[in-house]
Amino acid sequence: MSARLARAASSLVVIAVLLAAWELAVGYGLLKAYQFPPPSKIARGFVELSLTGFPTGVSLWTHTGVTIWRVLQGYVAAILLAVPLGLLIGALPVLDKLSAPLIVFCRSVATLSLLPLVIVWFGAGELTKVVLIGYGCFWTMLSNVIAGVRYVDPVLVRAARSFGLQGPELYREVVLPAALPRIFAGARMALGVGFMVIVGAEMIGTIQGLGALIMEARTFYRSEITIVGMLVIGLLGFLISSGLAGLERLLMPWAGNLDQVRR
Amino acid sequence: MTCAGNVSMCEPDATPQAGRPARPPFIHIGAVHKAFAARQGGELTVLDSIDLDIAENEFVSLIGRSGCGKTTLLNIIAGLDAATSGRIAIGDRPVTGPGQGQGVVFQQHALFPWLTALGNVSFGFRKAGLSREDRRERSLELLRLVGLEAAANKYPREMSGGMQQRISIARALALDPQILLMDEPFGALDELTRIELQQELLRIWQARRKTVVFVTHSIDEALMLSDRVVLLAPNPGRIKRIFEVPMPRPRSRTERAFNALYDEIWSELSS
Amino acid sequence: MSASTLRSNDLTLGVIGTLAVIGFWEAAVRTGLIDPSVFPSPSLAIAAAAERLTARQLGENLSWSLARVFSGFVLGALAGVVVGVLAGWYRRFGLVVSPLVELLRPIPPLAWIPLAIIWFGLGEPSKFFIIFLGAFFPVVTAAYQGMRGVDPMLLRAGQTMGLSGVPLLLRVAIPAAAPDLATGLRIGWGLSFGVLVAAELIAADRGLGYMIIAERNAGGSVGVIIVGILLIGALNLLTDAAIGVAIRHWVGRWHGI
Structure with a gap:
């Protein structure tokens, strides 16, 4: 515990020293303030962004809320579609073999490359962003659900069969719980994908959302606002992924440290 | 000669043809043949004309090098794998699948990680048509039998390997099987835990009157536990020789007869 | 069978x-179930693409995209390996570097686009930078964790054979961390590729991403867009498979992937 504390303290020191050096470097004119806005300016940007907003009236919280709402819609829709479909495909080897190349390909399609097509179909509004996020999350989730149920430890399946379980019962009682860790990992990966996609998708054709915020700020040479936006995006991603990890531990206390298991 | 002393395994009847115990057969394995598709096309014969009869309440070990098909044979008796040809019966009924009185204890990591010790044992009762309380009561009783009542609410990852295998045994006993099929159940345990569990298994076997088929890599283990040791040879898997183990239990590793038999099995294994 | x-x-x-x-x-x-002007069939899409794109245009866009992603990936991965390995090996360096990496890692590479434009302008360097980051972060993380995860027994075994310092690092630690490195490289490649397309959509005047967004901005054919998307997907798939083969060749024999 004290070792972890020491490590955290040294991390803080490193970051503090770096921030101070940065501030000084700009103060002495070694770095250009508009390219490398010093921490003090970023802090002022943060205050402005949360009170007045950028553009005026659209506060940081609005941008954040809009982004979260978009990600959430696409993500939830993708999970709701991918989980049942994945469980079905994973249960039927023939279906799995029929669909495998297609799924691999669809997963390889760069989600943002669909942007022009989706704009043609749904216009440049909200739906386009939600669809893109949904697409990215869907294939990530789908392939993880399928892999989860397909690659259950055969010993567990044999053990269950030795107790007379078979067919749907075997699937429900053993294959499904055994696949849960992988399914959860997929859900976490999918959310990461969702955040990747939203930032890109918001850079085109909108003024709300964190992606739009950082792009807009650049247009007006407000790099400190851009940096605040980036930090919020990073923080959001971090909070959500640790939240999901906590949820995993809560729901699957039996699984132990999943990252360790996978290594 | 290794046949020092006057032990019965030196009699000429200790040969594969003598796969017939004195008592009437309970598990009957006749001309069992098992082949898999090989990687480079063609077939790989894993078991070749296996004949073996096992009496009720008998403790039989299957021993042999990796690839001799002992686990496959166990899975066939368990009904988890089908023989390519041949007869296999328990009592008078041909084996068509699991659930005919076979309980299986696997190598490590076959406990369901999402269930507690109690949950795992109770899993074994799921086909018994018991009420929830009865299931719980009977499961606790089995946990007591293996000495792990206190660990009832632990998950497998929170237990040592020895504890996990005790739970596995309790889980298999939940079916109240006539036959206990064990696939190297103690192979991954340390020596001390292993000896402890061997004694425990003998105690359970004697208390509950089970027929046991036990796959192992260890000559020592086979000799400590079994009435007969079946030696299998690989490529293709076949019965090379069957040894009677006449020493009364509890056995001692330092007994002369034990060591003589050990040497004989070893020389047969390495020839 | x-x-x-x-x-x-x-x-x-x-x-x-x-x-x-x-x-x-x-x-x-x-059969008219789908409107071909909205979602043309494969044959129509290919026909439209063949009509509107010359092989030279396509080739030029393709090679621009490939050149960008390769250069960004190679340098990003190289930097990631060097930084990650050193941070994992030299404790003090690790103490300085890992908080920075941890701090910046959650920021998706695409979020760097505006800043990259501020720093490097709208030309090639900003795109290179983004793709570089896409490769850098997964690789640096994997390399660092791989190095930290090296079995100390292997290091001790190396030491008993007279290795220490840099030779121990090069001949024991790095090979032992190779499977993690390989995984990181593969993830990094995927990310670089995704980032490439986004960067080309948002700010570029050539490349496959530009090609499809320009087609839509000009109100051109949906067929061309579809062909472009499929082409990008196929390119990603092929290159990823090639990296997979290379990795299996590299560590597959002893690591068993």
Whole structure:
């Protein structure tokens, strides 16, 4: 515990020293303030962004809320579609073999490359962003659900069969719980994908959302606002992924440290 | 000669043809043949004309090098794998699948990680048509039998390997099987835990009157536990020789007869 | 039935499944179930692309995209390996570097686009930078964790054979961390590729991403966009498979992937 504390303290020191050096470097004119806005300016940007907003009236919280709402819609829709479909495909080897190349390909399609097509179909509004996020999350989730149920430890399946379980019962009682860790990992990966996609998708054709915020700020040479936006995006991603990890531990206390298991 | 002393395994009847115990057969394995598709096309014969009869309440070990098909044979008796040809019966009924009185204890990591010790044992009762309380009561009783009542609410990852295998045994006993099929159940345990569990298994076997088929890599283990040791040879898997183990239990590793038999099995294994 | 025919059966099924979907798509358009101007069939899309794109245009966009992603990935991955390995090996360096990496890692590479433009302008360097980051972060993380995860027994074994310092690092620690490195490289490649497309959509005047967004901005053919998307997907798939083969060749024999 004290070792972890020491490590955290040294991390803080490193970051503090770096921030101070940065501030000084700009103060002495070694770095250009508009390219490398010093921490003090970023802090002022943060205050402005949360009170007045950028553009005026659209506060940081609005941008954040809009982004979260978009990600959430696409993500939830993708999970709701991918989980049942994945469980079905994973249960039927023939279906799995029929669909495998297609799924691999669809997963390889760069989600943002669909942007022009989706704009043609749904216009440049909200739906386009939600669809893109949904697409990215869907294939990530789908392939993880399928892999989860397909690659259950055969010993567990044999053990269950030795107790007379078979067919749907075997699937429900053993294959499904055994696949849960992988399914959860997929859900976490999918959310990461969702955040990747939203930032890109918001850079085109909108003024709300964190992606739009950082792009807009650049247009007006407000790099400190851009940096605040980036930090919020990073923080959001971090909070959500640790939240999901906590949820995993809560729901699957039996699984132990999943990252360790996978290594 | 290794046949020092006057032990019965030196009699000429200790040969594969003598796969017939004195008592009437309970598990009957006749001309069992098992082949898999090989990687480079063609077939790989894993078991070749296996004949073996096992009496009720008998403790039989299957021993042999990796690839001799002992686990496959166990899975066939368990009904988890089908023989390519041949007869296999328990009592008078041909084996068509699991659930005919076979309980299986696997190598490590076959406990369901999402269930507690109690949950795992109770899993074994799921086909018994018991009420929830009865299931719980009977499961606790089995946990007591293996000495792990206190660990009832632990998950497998929170237990040592020895504890996990005790739970596995309790889980298999939940079916109240006539036959206990064990696939190297103690192979991954340390020596001390292993000896402890061997004694425990003998105690359970004697208390509950089970027929046991036990796959192992260890000559020592086979000799400590079994009435007969079946030696299998690989490529293709076949019965090379069957040894009677006449020493009364509890056995001692330092007994002369034990060591003589050990040497004989070893020389047969390495020839 | 032997295992090899089993495997080729899997492949056959895959081909059948894919052809079925393509056939269904084609048929749905032909029978008027889907409006071809909104979602043209494969044959129509290819025809439109053949009409509107010359092979030279396509080749030029393709090579621009490839050149960008390769250069960004190679340098980003190289930097990631060097920084990650050193941070994992030299404790003090690790103490300085890892908080910075941890701090910046959650920021998706695409979020760097505006800043990259501020720093490097709208030209090639800003795109290079973004792709560089896309490769850097997964690789640096994997390399660092791989180095920290090296079995100390292996290091001690190396030491008993007289290795220490840099030779121990090069001959024991790095090979032991190679599987993690390999995984990081593969993830980094995928990310670089995704980032490439986004960067080309948002701010570029050539490349496959630019090609499709320009087509839509000009109100051109949906067919061209679809062909472009599929081409990008196929490129990603092929290169990823090539990296997979290379990795298996590199560490597969002893690591068993």
